[in-house]
Amino acid sequence: MVVVLIGYMGSGKSAVGRELARKMSLKFVDLDDFIEEKEQKSISGIFSEKGEIYFRKTESRYMEMLLSDTEDAVVALGGGTPCYGRNMDVLLERADQVFYLKASVGELVARLGKEKQHRPLIRHLSDEALEDFIRKHLFERNAYYLRAPHVIEVDGRTIAEITGD
Numbered sequence: 001m002v003v004v005l006i007g008y009m010g011s012g013k014s015a016v017g018r019e020l021a022r023k024m025s026l027k028f029v030d031l032d033d034f035i036e037e038k039e040q041k042s043i044s045g046i047f048s049e050k051g052e053i054y055f056r057k058t059e060s061r062y063m064e065m066l067l068s069d070t071e072d073a074v075v076a077l078g079g080g081t082p083c084y085g086r087n088m089d090v091l092l093e094r095a096d097q098v099f100y101l102k103a104s105v106g107e108l109v110a111r112l113g114k115e116k117q118h119r120p121l122i123r124h125l126s127d128e129a130l131e132d133f134i135r136k137h138l139f140e141r142n143a144y145y146l147r148a149p150h151v152i153e154v155d156g157r158t159i160a161e162i163t164g165d
């Protein structure tokens with residue numbers, strides 16, 4: 001059984017994924033961590049040294065590798081993973097369940113404002129610019145995210161509530 005979590009940065013994919021994996025007695029795999037381990041470099045380092053296009057190609061390759069080699073796991077993808085190339089098709093084909101953790105713009109601004117630093121796409125933005133960026137970016141990305149068969153609203157909900165307590 002492979003369960004995949006998708007959603008914008010800060011929507012809680014890793015925290016929810018870890019707890020869901022524990023409850024389902026599955027292992028938890030985070031694609032960003034998997035990429036960092038394979039490339040021996042941080043995601044920020046890959047962005048700054050090789051650029052976003054290299055990152056997106058690498059990310060797609062590792063997503064396919066992970067989904068074809070993994071049998072029983074909860075997998076958290078990166079916020080952009082479903083939105084490039086054929087990734088959303090591949091993942092709908094390979095995963096048993098795909099959940100979109102859906103957070104509102106307001107919730108994301110509140111969560112991400114506090115931790116922009118290690119996120120290459122938003123670290124350069126002022127607090128004022130962050131909301132506009134997220135609003136536009138989420139609008140574009142929702143076209144991909146909303147193809148997930150299951151949508152879970154996360155605003156104001158604890159991890160225990162989201163994972164079904």
Ligand code: S3P
Binds near residue numbers: 080120
């Ligand atoms: C990205 C999200 C990040 C990471 C990279 C790009 C994005 O993952 O893959 O910084 O394009 O939204 P998280 O969603 O786990 O922060």
